[in-house]
Amino acid sequence: MTDQPYVAPPTVGDRVPTTGVKEWAFGAWALLDGFFRKMTIVDREKDGVELLMNRLRRLESAIIGGTSEASARAAFIDWVNDNDGGGWAYYLTKKAEADRQEAEAQAKTRHERIIASAREEAVSLRNKHPGGKGVAVGTVIVGLADTITGKTYTGTSGAYTYADKRHAVMEELLVGVPQVEDWPVNACAEVDAMNKLLIARKITKKSEIKAETLYFHAETWNSTSGKWQARSACKNCDVWLKKIGAGRV
Numbered sequence: 001m002t003d004q005p006y007v008a009p010p011t012v013g014d015r016v017p018t019t020g021v022k023e024w025a026f027g028a029w030a031l032l033d034g035f036f037r038k039m040t041i042v043d044r045e046k047d048g049v050e051l052l053m054n055r056l057r058r059l060e061s062a063i064i065g066g067t068s069e070a071s072a073r074a075a076f077i078d079w080v081n082d083n084d085g086g087g088w089a090y091y092l093t094k095k096a097e098a099d100r101q102e103a104e105a106q107a108k109t110r111h112e113r114i115i116a117s118a119r120e121e122a123v124s125l126r127n128k129h130p131g132g133k134g135v136a137v138g139t140v141i142v143g144l145a146d147t148i149t150g151k152t153y154t155g156t157s158g159a160y161t162y163a164d165k166r167h168a169v170m171e172e173l174l175v176g177v178p179q180v181e182d183w184p185v186n187a188c189a190e191v192d193a194m195n196k197l198l199i200a201r202k203i204t205k206k207s208e209i210k211a212e213t214l215y216f217h218a219e220t221w222n223s224t225s226g227k228w229q230a231r232s233a234c235k236n237c238d239v240w241l242k243k244i245g246a247g248r249v
């Protein structure tokens with residue numbers, strides 16, 4: 001048995017900022033107010049919350065009235081330490097919930113923005129080739145978004161077969177993939193983009209690729225209409241995309 005080092009629980013002062021106290025007080029009051037409005041007489045925290053809300057209001061108005069931020073803050077902290085009726089613990093719980101929800105919402109937004117960048121990358125590259133396939137790009141252009149790193153890669157059909165380096169994991173992923181389309185399985189733009197990602201991330205084995213972290217968007221040149229258009233699937237690639245849990249957008 002080793003003794004765990006003693007970690008002091010956060011004090012009231014740890015939770016009240018030293019600057020922007022007025023704004024903090026208003027924010028804390030507003031957070032509590034949202035819950036207080038729904039409270040009834042059966043809520044045992046109601047009185048404590050009301051007391052704390054009044055005290056937050058007083059903190060705010062003291063600063064507006066000219067009391068220095070430091071002394072208004074100190075008076076508030078003293079009040080919580082000496083007179084709090086349970087409102088402070090209630091506030092800390094609700095604040096932690098709100099912070100967690102905010103962090104989740106931000107992570108979700110970031111995730112969605114990265115996924116959307118797969119299409120943006122493909123469209124951006126496609127727009128550089130308004131005349132369609134040529135020396136630089138093949139019939140298909142792909143954008144690949146990696147939600148782990150936030151980075152994007154592009155690929156074009158035919159490029160992998162001429163690539164300087166064909167990553168061993170890419171070769172492994174293609175093993176056993178049946179050719180169900182008119183083109184070889186290694187000719188795809190998805191393969192080119194994935195190869196670049198494997199090299200950039202220095203992946204050494206397939207298991208390092210996490211499911212639901214990679215998203216592909218493909219644009220294909222329609223020679224009849226003379227336009228690029230989004231393409232939903234390539235049945236060759238869908239086999240190895242499924243192996244690594246990658247998606248299409």
Ligand SMILES: [Zn+2]
Nearest residue numbers: 188234236237
């Ligand atoms: Zn393909």
